[in-house]
Amino acid sequence: MTAPTASPSAASDTARVSIMEHVRRSDWHSYVIYIAFVVVFAFFSVLLHDSGFLGGNNLLNIFRQTATISIMAVAMTFVIASAEIDLSVGSVAGLASVVTAMTIDSAGLVPGVLAGLALGLTVGILNGGLVTLLNIPSFLVTLGMLGIASGVAMWITASAPQPILDDTFNTVFGSGKIGNLPVLLVWTVVFVAVGAVVLNKTGFGRRVLATGGNRIAAEFTGINTRRIKFTVLVMSSVVASVAGMLYAGRLHSGRFQWGAGDELSVIAAVILGGTSLFGGSGAVIGTLFGSLLMGLINNGLILAGLDVSQQQVVRGAIIILAVALARRR
Amino acid sequence: MSEQLAVEMEAVHKSFNGVPVLHGVDFDLRRGEVHALLGENGAGKSTLMKILQGVYAPDGGEVRVDGRHVRLGSTHDARAAGIGMVFQEFSLVPTLSVARNVFLAREPRGRFGLVDDGEVVRRTRAVFAQMGVDVDPRATVGSLSTAYWQLTEIAKALAQNARVLIMDEPTASLARHEAEALFALVDRLKAAGISVIYISHRMEEVYRVADRVTVLRDGRRVVTAPLADVTPAQLIEHIIGRRMENAFAWRERTVDRSGTPVLELRELSAGPRVRGVSLTLHRGEVLGLAGLMGSGRTELARALFGIDRARAGQVLVDGRPVDLTSPRAAMAAGIALIPEDRREQGLVLDHSVRDNLLLPLLPGLSRGPLLNDRRGSETARSLIDRLRIRVANAGRPVRLLSGGNQQKVVIAKWLATDPEVLVMDEPTVGVDVGTKSEIITTIRDLADQGKAIIVISSELPELLAVSDRIVVLRAGAVDRELDRRDIPDEEHLQMAIQGV
Numbered sequence: 050m051t052a053p054t055a056s057p058s059a060a061s062d063t064a065r066v067s068i069m070e071h072v073r074r075s076d077w078h079s080y081v082i083y084i085a086f087v088v089v090f091a092f093f094s095v096l097l098h099d100s101g102f103l104g105g106n107n108l109l110n111i112f113r114q115t116a117t118i119s120i121m122a123v124a125m126t127f128v129i130a131s132a133e134i135d136l137s138v139g140s141v142a143g144l145a146s147v148v149t150a151m152t153i154d155s156a157g158l159v160p161g162v163l164a165g166l167a168l169g170l171t172v173g174i175l176n177g178g179l180v181t182l183l184n185i186p187s188f189l190v191t192l193g194m195l196g197i198a199s200g201v202a203m204w205i206t207a208s209a210p211q212p213i214l215d216d217t218f219n220t221v222f223g224s225g226k227i228g229n230l231p232v233l234l235v236w237t238v239v240f241v242a243v244g245a246v247v248l249n250k251t252g253f254g255r256r257v258l259a260t261g262g263n264r265i266a267a268e269f270t271g272i273n274t275r276r277i278k279f280t281v282l283v284m285s286s287v288v289a290s291v292a293g294m295l296y297a298g299r300l301h302s303g304r305f306q307w308g309a310g311d312e313l314s315v316i317a318a319v320i321l322g323g324t325s326l327f328g329g330s331g332a333v334i335g336t337l338f339g340s341l342l343m344g345l346i347n348n349g350l351i352l353a354g355l356d357v358s359q360q361q362v363v364r365g366a367i368i369i370l371a372v373a374l375a376r377r378r
Numbered sequence: 379m380s381e382q383l384a385v386e387m388e389a390v391h392k393s394f395n396g397v398p399v400l401h402g403v404d405f406d407l408r409r410g411e412v413h414a415l416l417g418e419n420g421a422g423k424s425t426l427m428k429i430l431q432g433v434y435a436p437d438g439g440e441v442r443v444d445g446r447h448v449r450l451g452s453t454h455d456a457r458a459a460g461i462g463m464v465f466q467e468f469s470l471v472p473t474l475s476v477a478r479n480v481f482l483a484r485e486p487r488g489r490f491g492l493v494d495d496g497e498v499v500r501r502t503r504a505v506f507a508q509m510g511v512d513v514d515p516r517a518t519v520g521s522l523s524t525a526y527w528q529l530t531e532i533a534k535a536l537a538q539n540a541r542v543l544i545m546d547e548p549t550a551s552l553a554r555h556e557a558e559a560l561f562a563l564v565d566r567l568k569a570a571g572i573s574v575i576y577i578s579h580r581m582e583e584v585y586r587v588a589d590r591v592t593v594l595r596d597g598r599r600v601v602t603a604p605l606a607d608v609t610p611a612q613l614i615e616h617i618i619g620r621r622m623e624n625a626f627a628w629r630e631r632t633v634d635r636s637g638t639p640v641l642e643l644r645e646l647s648a649g650p651r652v653r654g655v656s657l658t659l660h661r662g663e664v665l666g667l668a669g670l671m672g673s674g675r676t677e678l679a680r681a682l683f684g685i686d687r688a689r690a691g692q693v694l695v696d697g698r699p700v701d702l703t704s705p706r707a708a709m710a711a712g713i714a715l716i717p718e719d720r721r722e723q724g725l726v727l728d729h730s731v732r733d734n735l736l737l738p739l740l741p742g743l744s745r746g747p748l749l750n751d752r753r754g755s756e757t758a759r760s761l762i763d764r765l766r767i768r769v770a771n772a773g774r775p776v777r778l779l780s781g782g783n784q785q786k787v788v789i790a791k792w793l794a795t796d797p798e799v800l801v802m803d804e805p806t807v808g809v810d811v812g813t814k815s816e817i818i819t820t821i822r823d824l825a826d827q828g829k830a831i832i833v834i835s836s837e838l839p840e841l842l843a844v845s846d847r848i849v850v851l852r853a854g855a856v857d858r859e860l861d862r863r864d865i866p867d868e869e870h871l872q873m874a875i876q877g878v
Contacts, residue, residue: 250748252740259737262726269723270737271705329728
């Protein structure tokens with residue numbers, strides 16, 4: 050270091066240098082999702098200027114359409130950060146939607162909601178128990194559970210939609226608004242906020258990351274890694290059952306198809322958001338933007354007039370590109 | 379003269395980053411000879427052998443195999459020259475059969491260029507017949523015991539027409555009778571004209587199998603002689619050399635052993651190797667655990683930290699029996715473990731120094747449900763200062779630190795939990811000399827503050843520097859217990875460990 054001459058301009062120079070230095074040294078890869086989000090948003094804003102892309106209603110629509118994916122992805126962030134996976138979330142959401150719908154029909158609102166949550170809890174305990182007590186890889190347990198849950202949903206409804214006539218439910222869990230904000234946006238914000246705080250600011254969050262980062266070292270540090278893995282799998286299923294109720298509320302019915310195939314979008318959102326597929330790192334806010342980015346792309350491609358086959362190709366290419374950029378080293 | 383030499387290495391030099399590791403080493407191996415290679419960790423044994431295997435290129439000197447000059451640019455070249463290695467960490471694929479492993483990537487082809495599995499099995503059987511051992515070529519390697527893995531490894535080398543076998547601590551993970559079978563096999567290989575370079579720390583074994591011995595020290599050859607001409611005591615002296623007095627000098631401490639011991643083991647048996655260990659440890663005492671590889675030192679540490687369950691016996695902390703069923707139970711009893719392998723067991727490498735340091739402290743750092751970030755940072759800062767961990771910023775991934783600084787992070791994270799008993803398994807492996815002496819100082823300071831410490835180390839100078847008492851383990855039980863005052867020098871301890 051040279052002599053410390055303190056002139057104002059020199060001070061602001063150093064400040065500028067240190068900010069640049071900071072940007073350069075900080076791992077820019079972890080911000081790829083935000084950069085991608087801004088770039089895609091700007092691209093569609095210009096391209097679809099006349100198609101109403103920037104309209105307030107359209108933007109709120111994107112939030113509403115991605116809400117169920119977003120909240121499932123928040124819980125999935127914990128699962129993947131602990132180096133596990135949950136493939137059953139989509140079909141658990143579907144099953145929860147029909148269980149809730151049928152129970153509301155026969156017993157009323159509160160029992161219906163409780164039944165949906167109990168279903169999620171039960172599936173989560175089964176998933177977590179099989180993974181941690183019998184040491185079966187979560188990939189296989191939840192793949193099996195994916196089939197079981199959607200099979201049960203079809204079976205108990207004879208594949209028929211279950212209409213929900215309870216207005217309170219439909220308002221709270223999907224179609225309602227608070228002021229100008231759709232209730233689904235509120236649900237998303239609440240789940241993301243709680244998830245971000247729990248992962249970054251609690252001892253539990255640190256233990257999840259340590260378990261996924263190096264399970265042996267975590268175990269040698271006195272962390273009960275089985276309990277951690279059990280807990281995140283239960284969380285994932287319970288949150289998936291809430292997502293199922295949001296489907297039911299938005300569409301005024303329970304149906305086994307709700308959520309079908311969502312597991313792939315959910316996992317893609319988590320990975321796009323910067324969580325390592327191998328565990329040990331996780332970013333809940335990144336996950337939200339991963340989910341929104343995919344919603345943005347879907348919405349923009351539809352407005353641009355691409356047909357379904359073209360949408361799928363473009364979406365796939367963008368996901369691969371973003372993940373390739375976000376990969377570290 | 380060179381007619382009967384299988385390998386000649388002449389004036390071999392090798393430096394890493396300008397630090398010389400081998401200063402012109404000569405080594406020769408006769409046909410049908412078992413030649414023991416001895417030396418402390420860091421003496422240059424493995425570098426010399428890696429040059430012979432083609433892993434490293436020498437900076438100077440010459441290597442001749444069967445009298446012909448060879449350039450060993452890769453392990454492939456070395457294998458082609460007839461040099462085979464029996465790896466300490468076996469290079470086998472556990473899910474494949476023995477025969478497929480033996481001929482991996484060199485499978486005999488049958489019609490249409492397809493692998494002829496029948497021929498693979500036949501040839502493997504022939505190799506085992508030549509070795510005079512009975513192994514089922516169709517068995518899956520993963521289902522066999524370690525001894526069979528080793529036989530498969532040897533067969534693999536022989537199937538590649540190896541004329542020279544390098545065996546690195548081949549008995550480390552073998553039971554006694556398995557080791558005997560291995561020695562018999564080495565004798566048969568020798569009779570068949572195969573030469574063996576035998577690396578071992580066990581003196582009795584060397585005398586059992588080897589014809590000649592070479593000792594390396596500080597990258598130089600100290601002696602090469604027929605084993606019949608040297609005594610174990612002379613060999614140990616060659617290995618250790620005359621040491622200069624240094625920071626590793628022992629400092630006598632007084633330990634008050636009148637009260638209740640802070641830790642007492644009564645006939646503890648646990649895991650695969652600990653068989654009836656009894657010992658006591660007092661406040662302010664440093665107990666050294668010595669023993670050969672496989673003597674049960676690490677396993678005892680694992681049992682004390684609740685990783686391996688006790689099968690029999692009792693552990694008392696402050697006179698009260700405790701049940702060490704998990705690391706959590708051990709931590710609750712006031713026991714902490716600095717594990718042997720810091721990268722695998724001690725650290726989450728991709729996480730920051732700060733997160734690693736705070737991991738065992740999480741319950742104490744919470745304010746309500748949330749972590750107190752400022753307190754966490756202050757704690758991390760003070761730990762970094764206390765152990766003088768050299769890192770620019772606590773947010774850096776621990777992966778980027780040097781080995782010595784990583785080890786300090788592991789030690790610091792446990793110091794912060796304020797344990798009563800600290801078990802340190804090989805705390806100075808792979809750290810530089812400066813950090814070593816800092817760690818030794820830390821151990822002494824902790825003992826002066828009243829902590830009870832168990833140190834496991836294969837590096838005897840360190841063990842002698844810090845210990846108040848030394849317990850020698852052999853085959854999972856206490857072989858002898860020595861007061862540090864009764865050990866005049868390293869040679870003495872080495873003899874005790876060897877059971878001479």
